[in-house]
Amino acid sequence: MVVKTQRDDVTWYECEGCGMMFDDESDAEQHEENCDHEDPSYIQ
Numbered sequence: 001m002v003v004k005t006q007r008d009d010v011t012w013y014e015c016e017g018c019g020m021m022f023d024d025e026s027d028a029e030q031h032e033e034n035c036d037h038e039d040p041s042y043i044q
């Protein structure tokens with residue numbers, strides 16, 4: 001999930017899973033789709 005945060009009057013978009021920050025919402029959403037932080041499908 002992407003979390004919106006305000007810092008120094010700049011809006012950041014943070015990947016809730018790994019904490020990576022983006023200044024562009026679409027970048028954050030794209031990362032979030034590919035982020036493997038909470039996807040259990042690879043667990044064997």
Ligand SMILES: [Zn+2]
Nearest residue numbers: 015017018035
């Ligand atoms: Zn992530």
